[in-house]
Structures are given as structure tokens and as C-alpha cells.
Amino acid sequence: MRCQQCDKQAMFHITELETGEVREVHLCEDHARSYLNQSEGASQPSESPGPLGVAQTAEELSELDQKVCEMCGITFFEFRNQGRLGCPHDYVQFEQELEPLIANIHGAVEHTGRRPQRAAGSELPESTESLTRVIGLRKGIREAVEQEEYERAGTLRDEINQVLDNWHAEQQTADGTDSSQPSESPSSS
Amino acid sequence: MIKLDSLTNSIGEWLKGTGPESDIVMSSRVRLARNLAQYPFVGRASDQERGEVQQFLRSRLLQLPSRLSLDYVDVGGLGELDRQFLVERQLISREHAEAAGSRGVAIDTHEQLSLMINEEDHLRIQCVHSGLDLESVWRQISAVDDEIETVVPYAFHSRWGYLTACPTNVGTGIRVSVMLHLPALVITRQIDKVFRSLHKISLAVRGLYGEGSQAFGDFYQISNQTTLGKTEQELIAQVADVVPVLIDYERRARDFLVRETEQNIHDQVSRAYGILRTAQTITAEETMQLLSRVRMGVLLGLLDDVDVSDVNLLLVRTQPAHLQKLRGVELDTKDRNIERARFLRNYFETGSAEAN
Ligand SMILES: [Zn+2]
Ligand SMILES: [Zn+2]
Numbered sequence: 015m016r017c018q019q020c021d022k023q024a025m026f027h028i029t030e031l032e033t034g035e036v037r038e039v040h041l042c043e044d045h046a047r048s049y050l051n052q053s054e055g056a057s058q059p060s061e062s063p064g065p066l067g068v069a070q071t072a073e074e075l076s077e078l079d080q081k082v083c084e085m086c087g088i089t090f091f092e093f094r095n096q097g098r099l100g101c102p103h104d105y106v107q108f109e110q111e112l113e114p115l116i117a118n119i120h121g122a123v124e125h126t127g128r129r130p131q132r133a134a135g136s137e138l139p140e141s142t143e144s145l146t147r148v149i150g151l152r153k154g155i156r157e158a159v160e161q162e163e164y165e166r167a168g169t170l171r172d173e174i175n176q177v178l179d180n181w182h183a184e185q186q187t188a189d190g191t192d193s194s195q196p197s198e199s200p201s202s203s
Numbered sequence: 204m205i206k207l208d209s210l211t212n213s214i215g216e217w218l219k220g221t222g223p224e225s226d227i228v229m230s231s232r233v234r235l236a237r238n239l240a241q242y243p244f245v246g247r248a249s250d251q252e253r254g255e256v257q258q259f260l261r262s263r264l265l266q267l268p269s270r271l272s273l274d275y276v277d278v279g280g281l282g283e284l285d286r287q288f289l290v291e292r293q294l295i296s297r298e299h300a301e302a303a304g305s306r307g308v309a310i311d312t313h314e315q316l317s318l319m320i321n322e323e324d325h326l327r328i329q330c331v332h333s334g335l336d337l338e339s340v341w342r343q344i345s346a347v348d349d350e351i352e353t354v355v356p357y358a359f360h361s362r363w364g365y366l367t368a369c370p371t372n373v374g375t376g377i378r379v380s381v382m383l384h385l386p387a388l389v390i391t392r393q394i395d396k397v398f399r400s401l402h403k404i405s406l407a408v409r410g411l412y413g414e415g416s417q418a419f420g421d422f423y424q425i426s427n428q429t430t431l432g433k434t435e436q437e438l439i440a441q442v443a444d445v446v447p448v449l450i451d452y453e454r455r456a457r458d459f460l461v462r463e464t465e466q467n468i469h470d471q472v473s474r475a476y477g478i479l480r481t482a483q484t485i486t487a488e489e490t491m492q493l494l495s496r497v498r499m500g501v502l503l504g505l506l507d508d509v510d511v512s513d514v515n516l517l518l519v520r521t522q523p524a525h526l527q528k529l530r531g532v533e534l535d536t537k538d539r540n541i542e543r544a545r546f547l548r549n550y551f552e553t554g555s556a557e558a559n
Contacts, residue, residue: 044369047371047428088247098244098247098323099368100244101244101247102360102366105360106360119370120432122429123431124362125431125432126433126434127377128435129359131349131352131353139361141359143240145356146358178241
């Protein structure tokens with residue numbers, strides 16, 4: 015069975031009881047989520063007409079849509095269309111834009127669950143944000159190779175190894191193990 | 204490399220039919236969504252990057268310090284029948300089976316753990332136990348997650364938690380689900396009321412799927428909808444707290460059926476059993492529906508020559524890919540329906556699937 019709002023498979027079969035009448039709604043996971051958030055939304059008044067839960071004019075929205083992640087290159091517009099982010103850095107790059115959306119989905123804007131063990135009791139940052147630079151660098155290599163700028167590709171490759179080495183070194187000093195090295199295969203240039 | 208054929212003869216954790224409250228609760232499941240910090244999410248990764256992610260995770264999963272005995276299956280390299288087979292066993296998602304590009308799954312020997320690589324997120328860890336057993340599922344999966352985290356840099360942000368491709372999973376990345384068999388609530392038409400009350404506390408309900416993606420039987424999965432702002436334990440409790448209530452409703456509905464409609468329900472169950480034993484051709488949907496009735500009948504003591512474990516076994520072995528793998532040939536829908544009926548008749552006649 016297909017989702018009533020798109021072409022995906024309907025995963026949720028929601029039965030609504032309205033004034034004694036039974037109505038069935040068949041939705042994919044994404045549409046079910048927004049549907050259920052909507053029907054629940056009565057308790058969370060959103061005055062905004064914007065899809066992100068913030069007041070937006072068409073102009074503001076189109077400006078927002080052009081924002082680009084500097085690592086993976088996804089635009090906010092592409093994200094809004096696909097409903098999937100491009101890379102972990104997007105949560106930093108689009109933090110402001112994502113906040114109302116996330117608040118709308120989860121009713122919260124702060125993680126309170128488990129945290130990586132590796133950072134516990136050390137000076138290490140919990141965030142793996144520094145590693146996301148590799149994503150941008152790898153994209154740079156692809157572009158350089160396309161333009162036959164092999165020297166630049168080589169420099170970027172060195173930079174990637176530098177980022178990964180730094181990460182590795184930090185981990186090692188933190189707990190004396192060398193297990194979490196995100197190695198980079200040389201074939202990927 | 205795992206021998207998929209060896210799985211054909213086992214039943215799989217979720218249908219073992221053991222564990223607490225297993226007359227109503229089929230299985231308890233927890234899934235964690237995780238991503239590597241140094242790669243784009245799967246949907247935006249190049250073919251090469253996807254290949255690297257698969258290699259990176261595969262090599263680390265197969266060399267975990269605890270030497271978890273995992274078998275790796277290259278899902279992208281499997282034929283359609285084998286992929287469907289893994290879906291029927293609930294070891295991979297339908298999306299994972301139908302996707303394109305480098306992807307795989309690591310499965311433990313007991314089929315409790317399955318770790319999908321390159322599904323929507325780089326890594327989706329799933330743990331399932333029979334019956335109502337969320338606590339031990341959580342203990343097992345969080346230990347595995349911790350262990351992987353010592354060798355894999357999971358994308359993590361101090362405010363947003365574990366970062367996922369879809370913001371609906373961000374934070375804990377957890378989905379907690381319990382699968383229930385609720386035939387009496389369906390027969391007494393109370394199921395809608397139950398669902399409605401679940402939505403009010405923001406839990407999601409979905410049916411199980413058979414061939415042609417139609418909901419089958421009276422199996423329903425209850426799961427959490429949000430992943431951020433609550434701890435894993437709180438989210439588990441959100442699901443766990445509602446299950447005893449549902450169990451109680453279902454038990455009362457079963458009691459009601461026996462007390463008030465004894466002949467009627469006995470008749471329904473016996474007819475279902477009769478069709479399963481004599482049909483010459485039967486669809487997967489009808490089979491599920493009838494097996495669901497028979498399962499309830501057995502549990503109510505209305506049928507004494509069948510065992511619940513038989514019913515559970517048949518629930519999985521009569522599904523299309525299982526049927527074809529057991530038969531050893533690919534069959535079209537029409538021939539599958541004939542083969543399914545033959546398999547059922549044989550099973551009930553000899554009391555064993557092995558005799559087929
Ligand atoms: Zn949809
Ligand atoms: Zn990005």
C-alpha cells in the first residue's frame with residue numbers, strides 16, 4: 015500500500031475516530047510523523063505559516079533555501095525537498111534553521127541521553143565536528159581531479175591525513191589506545 | 204560468509220515464541236541509528252564513499268574486541284530472493300533490501316543482533332529478543348554500541364547528540380518497539396480505540412507486512428516517535444509502560460470471547476484450522492490471517508493438537524522467500540500459493556516441516 019501523500023510505502027495505518035466515524039489514514043514514516051505532530055500540535059501553538067515553524071516571508075524562505083553546507087555542499091532547499099541532511103556538519107551549519115524544525119518534531123532541543131565514552135573524564139571535545147572537515151576536503155579532491163589539478167588534489171589528500179592523524183593522536187593521548195583511527199584508503203583520490 | 208540456507212531451517216529470534224508474556228508479546232526490539240563523522244550521510248555519499256564506509260565498518264565490526272561472532276552479508280551482491288528472505292526474518296528493512304549501491308548487514312549467530320551498513324544511516328544496530336524483554340535487549344545493544352564506539356568515530360554533537368541523516372532520529376537515535384499479537388482486540392473491534400489512546404501519548408503503531416505489502420494477521424508494532432530530549436531509558440519506559448496495559452486489554456478481550464461467544468469463537472478457530480489443513484491453494488495474506496486465529500485458539504485451549512511453536516514456525520516459513528528457499532526453486536505467485544497449501548497440509552499431517 016502506498017502513502018496517501020507520496021509514492022513511498024505506507025508504514026503507518028492510523029485509525030482516526032471522529033464524531034463516531036472511523037477514518038483510515040495510510041502514510042509513510044515521514045508523512046505519518048508530520049501528520050501525528052500536526053494532530054498533536056494543538057498543545058504547541060505555532061503561529062507561523064512557515065514550514066519550519068518560524069515566521070517566514072517568501073523572500074526570507076528563498077534566501078534560507080540558498081544556504082549551503084560548506085562540507086558536503088547540500089543546500090537547505092535540497093534538504094527541505096528530500097527530508098534528509100547531507101552530512102553531520104549540517105547540524106552545525108544549519109543549526110539556527112534546524113532548531114525550530116527539531117523542536118517541532120521532538121518537543122525538545124537538547125540531547126539528554128548517552129554520550130560517547132571516549133570523551134568521558136578527559137579534555138577531549140565530545141563533538142566529532144573537527145572530523146567533518148574531511149568531508150569537504152574529499153569533495154575538494156574530486157573537483158580538483160575533475161579539473162586535472164592533481165597537485166591540488168595531493169595537497170588536499172595531505173590535509174585529510176593531517177586531520178585524521180590529529181584526531182588519532184588526541185584519542186591516543188586520551189586513553190592510551192589507538193583503536194579509533196578513521197583510516198583513509200589511498201585509493202580514494 | 205553466512206550460509207543463508209542454514210537460516211532457512213532455524214526459526215529466528217522474533218518468532219521463537221518464548222520469553223515473558225509470549226502469549227501476546229511476540230518480540231522486543233531496539234534499534235540505534237549511528238553515522239561516521241568523516242563521511243557524508245548515505246543519501247549524499249558518492250559511490251566511492253559508500254564503498255569506503257562499507258569497508259570501514261565491515262572490517263571494524265568483524266574485529267570487535269569481544270569477538271562477537273558476526274557473519275557479514277553483502278546485501279548488494281545478493282539476489283532478490285535472498286534479500287527478500289532477510290526481510291522476512293526481519294534482519295534487514297525492506298528499504299535496505301530494495302536500495303541500490305554498496306550495503307550490507309552483519310548478523311550474529313542467534314539472529315538477535317543485526318547491524319545494517321549503509322541503510323539510511325551508515326550504521327543501524329538492531330537487537331531483538333522473544334517476548335517482553337526490553338531491559339535485556341537494551342543491556343545487550345548498549346554494550347555492543349559502546350564497543351563499536353571504541354573503534355568507530357560516531358558523529359556526535361554535544362547539543363544534538365548522535366547525528367542522523369533524518370532529524371526525526373537525532374539525539375539518541377533510538378527506536379524501541381514491541382510486537383504484539385492482538386487478535387481478540389481486532390475481533391471485538393476495540394483495536395481502533397486502543398490505537399487512538401496510543402497516539403495521544405505519541406507512540407506509533409504499525410501493522411506487519413506480508414506479500415504485496417498488505418497488513419497481515421493481527422500483529423502490531425508499538426514504538427516511540429521522538430528521539431531527542433529524553434534519555435534512552437525514558438524512551439524505553441515510554442513504550443514499556445504501555446505494553447502491560449495492552450496485554451491486559453487483550454487478555455480481557457480473549458476472556459470475553461471465550462465467556463460470551465464460546466461456540467462462535469470455537470467455530471471461527473476450527474474453521475481457520477480446517478482451511479489451513481485442507482486448502483489446495485492459499486495466499487500469504489490468508490495464511491497469516493488464519494494462522495493468527497489458530498494461534499489464539501491454541502492459547503485459549505480450543506485446539507489441542509497444535510502447538511504455539513508450530514504456528515510461529517509456520518508464520519515465517521509460509522512467507523514467499525522462505526517457501527521458495529525451502530522448495531529450492533523460484534516460483535511465481537500462483538505456484539507459490541499451491542506450494543504453500545501443500546506445505547501446510549503436509550505439516551499438519553505429519554506434524555513436522557522437515558517431512559516436506
Ligand atoms: Zn509519504
Ligand atoms: Zn553537509
